[in-house]
Amino acid sequence: xxxxxxxxxxxxxxxxxxxxxxxxxxxxxxxxxxxxxxxxxxxxxxxxxxxxxxxxxxxxxxxxxxxxxxxxxxxxxxxxxxxxxxxxxxxxxxxxxxxxxxxxxxxxxxxxxxxxxxxxxxxxxxxxxxxxxxxxxxxxxxxxxxxxxxxxxxxxxxxxxxxxxxxxxxxxxxxxxxxxxxxxxxxxxxxxxxxxxxxxxxxxxxxxxxxxxxxxxxxxxxxxxxxxxxxxxxxxxxxxxxxxxxxxxxxxxxxxxxxx
Numbered sequence: 621x622x623x624x625x626x627x628x629x630x631x632x633x634x635x636x637x638x639x640x641x642x643x644x645x646x647x648x649x650x651x652x653x654x655x656x657x658x659x660x661x662x663x664x665x666x667x668x669x670x671x672x673x674x675x676x677x678x679x680x681x682x683x684x685x686x687x688x689x690x691x692x693x694x695x696x697x698x699x700x701x702x703x704x705x706x707x708x709x710x711x712x713x714x715x716x717x718x719x720x721x722x723x724x725x726x727x728x729x730x731x732x733x734x735x736x737x738x739x740x741x742x743x744x745x746x747x748x749x750x751x752x753x754x755x756x757x758x759x760x761x762x763x764x765x766x767x768x769x770x771x772x773x774x775x776x777x778x779x780x781x782x783x784x785x786x787x788x789x790x791x792x793x794x795x796x797x798x799x800x801x802x803x804x805x806x807x808x809x810x811x812x813x814x815x816x817x818x819x820x821x822x823x824x825x826x827x828x829x830x831x832x833x834x835x836x837x838x839x840x841x842x843x844x845x846x847x848x849x850x851x852x853x854x855x856x857x858x859x860x861x862x863x864x865x866x867x868x869x870x871x872x873x874x875x876x877x878x879x880x
Contacts, residue, residue: 625747627720630684634677640670685720686712689857691739691749696788697835697842698751700798700809701737701879702859704789705867708751708879710739714858723853732757732831734771735806737859737879740833740850751859752843755803756824756832763823764845767812767838769801777802784811794840808880813839820845831855 644667652661663671693706702708712718715738717727723741732738732754742748756762756771763770770776784798794813801810816839826832830849835841844850859879865871 627685630677630681631721634674634681637670637674637677640667641674644670681720684712686717688712688860690863691751691859693751696786697837697840698737698753699786699837699840700784700811701753701836702751702862703865703867703871703874705865705871706862706874707864707866708859709861709863710857711860712857715852715855725853732855732858733806734760734804735808738831738833739856739859740831741854741856743850743854744847746854749856750833752833752835752841753803753808754831755834755844756826756849758826758828758830760826760832761823762826762832762844764820766819766821769834771803778810788840796837796839806880809836811837811839816840824849 644664648667649661649663652663656662688709689712691708691710693702693704693708696704713729715732716725716729718725734754734757736754737751738754739749739751742750755769761772763773768775778799778801780797780799782798784796785793786796787793795815796811796813799810799812800807818839822845824832824844826849829852831852832844832849834843834845861879862874862877865874
């Protein structure tokens with residue numbers, strides 16, 4: 621996902637416009653009113669821009685930091701749940717309210733549930749945002765044996781196995797099988813690629829304050845099986861809905877879909 625430090629840019633822009641507007645209102649605007657002697661009061665162009673943009677920037681900052689943040693899906697690791705080109709809304713208040721830029725939690729509002737689709741900062745490079753499904757909670761034992769997942773010694777239920785064909789970003793055609801997987805209260809679609817012979821056989825115990833993440837495109841996902849668990853402080857929010865899809869054209873049928 622996009623690693624542009626937009627939160628920092630937004631905070632700086634909001635602060636600069638707010639300071640300019642405040643300084644002018646306190647120190648210079650009263651003098652201009654007196655000098656005008658009841659006539660029309662002129663305003664410097666910089667102040668006019670600051671006064672116009674500050675409320676808009678402030679509202680965007682609050683909404684983006686504490687309510688919902690938009691993201692675009694750039695890769696196929698969450699197919700079939702999320703497709704390349706999906707634009708999604710992420711609930712920022714689901715896992716605790718955090719200050720922008722410093723990401724310090726200031727209010728507890730909830731914790732991830734097993735089966736949530738979550739956005740988080742990649743532990744090896746926090747400037748990058750990843751999106752995966754929460755497979756393991758703190759204290760869980762996660763086992764991958766071949767293409768089968770077990771949580772705390774219990775095999776995770778799957779059903780189905782219908783053919784599913786998709787094309788990757790580099791135009792490679794993948795023939796997979798579509799299953800339905802149940803994790804906690806979440807039943808969601810899952811892809812298994814029978815032609816992929818690279819199976820992970822390992823077991824992990826999720827540390828306190830960490831989460832184990834895996835992609836729904838199970839054989840084509842770079843996730844906790846390869847780089848470890850995600851610390852709680854790296855969580856960004858829970859993916860809730862698709863608000864647009866654009867990948868060479870608009871897919872109207874995906875607009876407003878709830879992310880399961």
